[in-house]
Each structure stands twice: as structure tokens, then as C-alpha cells.
Amino acid sequence: MEYTILGIVLMIIMLLYFKVADHFNIIDKPNQRSSHTEVTLRGGGIIFWFSALIYFVQNVQNNYFFFTGITLVSLVSFWDDIQSLSNKIRISIHFLSITLIFYDLNLFDLIPIWSVVIAYVLAIGLINAYNFMDGINGITGLYTLTVMGALLYVNTKIQLFIDGEFIKYAIIASLVFLFFNYRKKAKCFAGDVGSIAVAFWVIYLVLKLILVTESFIWLLFLAVYGVDAVCTILHRLYLKQNIFEAHRLHLYQVLSNEYKVQHRLVSLFYGLAQAGISLLVILLYQKVQDGIIFLIVILPLLLIYSSKFYLLNKSNLRLNHGA
Template identity: 85%
Template sequence: MEYTILGIILMIIMLLYFKVADRFNIIDKPNQRSSHTEITLRGGGIIFWFSALIYFVQHIQTNYFFFTGITLVSLVSFWDDIQSLSNKIRISIHFLSITLIFIDLGLFDFFPIWGTFIVYILTIGLINAYNFMDGINGITGIYTLTVMGSLLYVNSNIQLFSDGSFIKYAMIASLVFLFFNYRKKAKCFAGDVGSIAIAFWVIYLVLKLILATNSLIWLLFLAVYGVDAICTIMHRLYLKQNIFEAHRLHFYQILSNEYKIQHRLVALLYGLIQAAISLLVVSLYQKNNDLIIFIIVILPLLIIYSFKFYLLNKSNLRLKA
């Protein structure tokens, strides 16, 4: 009943937000680098912050560092959705927010200074990678459901590391968002406020699980996004492009834009592949060396990603013809 009521409340909040977004013209206009072709309401991902707010109100004594952090990144991201901000301001707020969850997790007691610096870089990178990957209908909601479902399974069956409701609140918000976004013509897009906020939530939980089990293997719950984002950045650096500018070189963009595969199918494919990887990670956990598991997972993903260059070359030849 609790989750049904939460879903209804979030649905009402979303409908109210649509009126606000329409009133203040908070929209996403397509350009030549976009994967969509019609003007759509932006910022629907604010629902993730509202879900965090509802959870925080019920657990105010235990989640104030996390909630303060997700509020800061949501605020600056929503501002950026309305009016572009400099990268320095956004990164500074991300750094501050990440510091808050590091304090919450007691992470500064686990690593030396150089180790903490690496974790900062990794965390900021993962948050922005999650944002980079939000470009077609359904991909953020489906991928988030997959990751959160994997974390919930581990929490329930392998290692208790979090309140199960905390994970479920994110999953309910994802379902509500998908109701409006996982369509041929989406009612709304997540915007930076959505992709950054849910990335912050996901990474907080992944870090919490890593610290609880003393194993980095759980980073593979983000393997599909991670490989695509990192390899695409390396590709763009090779092409001497500005990695902070919009582009259409992610694998999902090639499939959606160049080969006209339906957005919802590509988004579902990303979720299914990540679900298969998460299942593999769970089954291999404590049975194999972490490095071996990373190799088993990452190498096939790199091979799949490299297929993108064949598709790009084939597409370019077709255009020249």
C-alpha cells in the first residue's frame, strides 16, 4: 500500500509539473545533434528529487547528508535546464554534494588522500556519464530500473547494506517517469535534473555496497553505460572534439539516428544487456577473483562497442553513394 500511495502522489506531482513547465516554457527544442524531432517538455526527471524528498521526510534523522546532496545537484541541474550554467559552477556543486555523501558513508576513513582523490574523479565521472547517456526515450528510466533492481536483489539476498525502501522509492519514481517518457512521442524528457539526480542516487548506493562488501565488483552494475560513455569520450578526444558539446556518437545514438532503430527498442536493449551482466556478476561474486570478473564482463562489451565503427563506416559509405 505504501508504494501504491507513493506512485499516486508522484503521478499527481508529475501532472502538476507539466502545467508549470508548459506555463514557463521549460521545453527541449531539437537541433541537428538531437535524437528527437519534436519540442517536448523538459525536466520531468524532477520526479526523482520529489521521491527522495518524500523518503527524507519519513527518515529525516538518517538521510540528511544524502538529501542535501541530491537537492544541491537537482537545483543546479534544473537551473541548467532552464538557463545554461558554466561547467565550473556545475562541477563545483557536484564536488560539494559528493563530499556530503562521502561524509555520510565515512569514506574518508577508508582511503588515503590519493585514494579519495581517485574516488572523487570516478564519482563525478559516473554522474556525468549517466547524464551523457540520457538521449532517447526510455533509456534513463529502464536502465535505472535495471540497476536499482540489481541493488535491491543484492540487498535482500546477499548483503544488507541499505534500507530496502530507499531503493524501492527510486524504482517507483522510475516507473512513473517511464509512464510519460517510454512512448513513441514522449510527454517529457528527464532533463539534467532527472539524469543527474538519479545518477547521484544510484552511485550513492553502489558506493555504499562497495564499502559494505569491500569489493569493487559492483561497479559492473553500471558497465553498459560506463563502457559506452568512456569509449565515446576517448573517440571524441581522438577526433579532437569538445567533449562537453552535444554530439551523436554514442552507440545508442548510432543505432537510433543512423539506423533508425526505434528508441524504445534500443533503450530496452541497453537495459536487458545490463540485466544480464548484473545477473552474471551476482552469480560469480565470491566464486572468482574480482579482476577476472571485470575482464569477463568488460571485454565482450568492448567488442560490441567496437562494432559501432563498422556501422559508422557503413553509414558514411551509404551517404556518399
């Protein structure tokens, strides 16, 4: 009953936000690098912050630092959705917010300083990777649902590392968001406020699980996004492009834009791929060495990602032939 009420409350909040966004013209206008073609309301991902707020109100004594952090990244991201901010401001807020959850997780006392530096790079990189991957209908909602589902299973069946309600509130928010976003014509997009807020939530959970189990294997719960984002950045650096500018070189963008595969189908593919990997990780955990599991997962993903170059080359040949 609690989750039904939460879902209804979040649904009402979303509908109210649509009126606000429509009134203040908070929209996403397509351009030549976009994967969509119609003007759509932006910032619907603010529902994740509201879900965190509702949880925090009920559990204020345990989540002060997390909620402060997610509020900061949500605020600056929502501002960026409305009026572009400089990268320096956004990265600074991300750094501050990550510092808050590191303090909450007691990371500064548990690991050496060089490891903390790596953790900062990894956390900020994952936040931005999650944001980079938010480009077509359903991809953020489905991927988040997959990741949170895997974390909930681990928390319930393998290793209790956090209050299960904390994960379930993110799952309910994902379902509500998907109701409006996973459509042929989306009612809204997540915006930076959605992708970055939920990435912050995911990173907090994955870090906590890593610390409790003393295993890095749970990073593979983000393997699909991670491989696509990192390889695309390397590809763009090779092409001498500005990695902070919009582009259409992610595998999901090539499939959606160059080959006109339906957005919802591509999003489903990403979600199912990550679900399969998460299941494999869970099955192999403590049965196979972590390093071997990483190889089993990452190498096939690299092979799949490399198909992008064949698809791009084929697309260019087709365009040249048509010209």
C-alpha cells in the same frame, strides 16, 4: 499499499509539473545533434528528487547529507535545464554534493587520501556519464530500473547494506517517469535534473555497497553506461572534438539516428544488456576472482561498442554513394 500511494502521489506531482513546465515554457527543442524531432517538455526527471524528498521526510535522521547533496545537484541541474550554466559552476556543485555523501559514508576515515581522489574522479565521471547517456525515450528510466533492481536483490538476498525502502522509492519514481517517457512520442524528457539526480542516488548506493562488502565488483552494475561513455569520450578526443559539446557518437545514437532503430527498442536493449551483466555479477560474486569477472564483462562490451565504427563507416559509405 504504501508503494501504491507513493506511485499515485508521484503521478499527481508529475502532472502538476507538466502544467508548470508548459506555463514557463520549459521545453527541449531538437537540433541537428538531437535524437528526437519534436518539441517536448523538459525536466520530468524532477520526480526523482520528489521521491527522495518523500523518503527523507519519513527518515530525516538517517539521510540528511544524502538529501542535501541530491537537492544541490537537482537545483543546479534544473537551473541548467532552464538557462545554461558554466561547467565550472556545475562541477563545483557536483564536487560539494559528492563531498557530502563521502562524509556520510565516512569515506575520509576509511580509505587513504589518494583513494579519495580517485573516488571523486570516479563519482563525478559517473554522474556526467549518466547525463551523457540520457538521449532517447526510455533509456534513463529503464537503465535506472535495472540498476536499482539489481541493488535491491543484493540488499535482500546477499548483503544487507541499506534500508530497502530507500531503493524502492527510486524504483517507484522510475516507473512513474517511464509511464510518461517510454512512449513513441514522449510526454516529457528527464532533463539534467533527472539524469544527474538519479545518477547521484545510484552512486551513493553503489559506493555504500562497495564499502560494506569490500568489493569493487558492484561497479559493473554500471558497466554498459560506463563502457559506452568512456569509449565515446576517447573517440571524441581522438577526433579532437570538445567533449562538453553535444554530439551523436554514442552507440545508442548511431543506432537511433543513423540506422533509425526505434528509440524504445534501443533503450530496451541497453536495459536488458545491463540486466544480463548484473545477473552474471551476482552469480559469480565470491565464486570467481573480481579481476576475472571484470574481464568477462568488459571485453565483450568493448567488442560490442567497437561495432559502432563499422556501423558509422557503413553509414558514411551509404551517404557518399547516395550523393
